[in-house]
Amino acid sequence: MNVFAAKASSPSAKTNKNIVDLGYVPYEKLPQVYSLADAYLLPSREEPFGLVIIESWASGIPVIATKTEGPIDMLTPKTGMFIETITSDAILNSLETYYKYWQDNTIWDHFSQKECVNMAQRFSINVTAQRMRQELFK
Numbered sequence: 001m002n003v004f005a006a007k008a009s010s011p012s013a014k015t016n017k018n019i020v021d022l023g024y025v026p027y028e029k030l031p032q033v034y035s036l037a038d039a040y041l042l043p044s045r046e047e048p049f050g051l052v053i054i055e056s057w058a059s060g061i062p063v064i065a066t067k068t069e070g071p072i073d074m075l076t077p078k079t080g081m082f083i084e085t086i087t088s089d090a091i092l093n094s095l096e097t098y099y100k101y102w103q104d105n106t107i108w109d110h111f112s113q114k115e116c117v118n119m120a121q122r123f124s125i126n127v128t129a130q131r132m133r134q135e136l137f138k
Contacts, residue, residue, distance in 0.1 A: 034059035038107075039098055043083060043091050044068055050123075053080075057120035060113035064094050074123060078115040 025033055034040070040056035042065040047053075050070030053063050063080035065071035075082065083094045101107045121127065 030055055031059055034061050037061050038102055039064055039080075041091075041095070042066065042071065043086065045086055047071060050074055054120050054123050057116040057123075060116050062098075062107075062111040062116060064098055074119065076115070076119070077110075078112040079119050080111065080116075 022033065034056055037056075037059075038061070040052065040061050040063045042050070042052060042063055044066055045068065047065070047068040047070045050065075053065065053071060053074055056063050057079060063071070063075060064083060065075055065080060066083045066086050071080075071082070081094060081098065084090050098107075101110050
């Protein structure tokens with residue numbers, strides 16, 4: 001299982017063979033990057049909407065996220081899992097649980113690629129804009 005980082009800044013991250021520092025990635029290339037991942041980790045303290053969640057789901061990738069505004073409204077048991085608290089131990093525990101599913105080859109018993117893609121479509125910019133138009137201009 002590999003971890004891809006937009007910016008691996010800590011010394012241990014820079015020397016870990018399982019962490020690949022991608023540096024800057026143009027937006028058009030993000031689907032390629034997401035498709036290489038086994039999960040998307042979003043350990044944010046604040047995440048009001050979660051565009052990166054939608055991008056991950058569009059590639060069929062489950063999300064491991066903290067319980068913040070956006071993920072609480074979007075994440076389902078078939079599209080990812082929550083990190084219970086924003087601590088390094090809780091993040092590690094969530095990653096270990098996910099890795100166990102991945103290692104046991106039961107990952108898709110817990111999560112659904114199809115459901116991830118469906119959720120990405122449900123929260124797409126076009127669908128969200130249409131919902132906002134309907135609500136704001138009744």
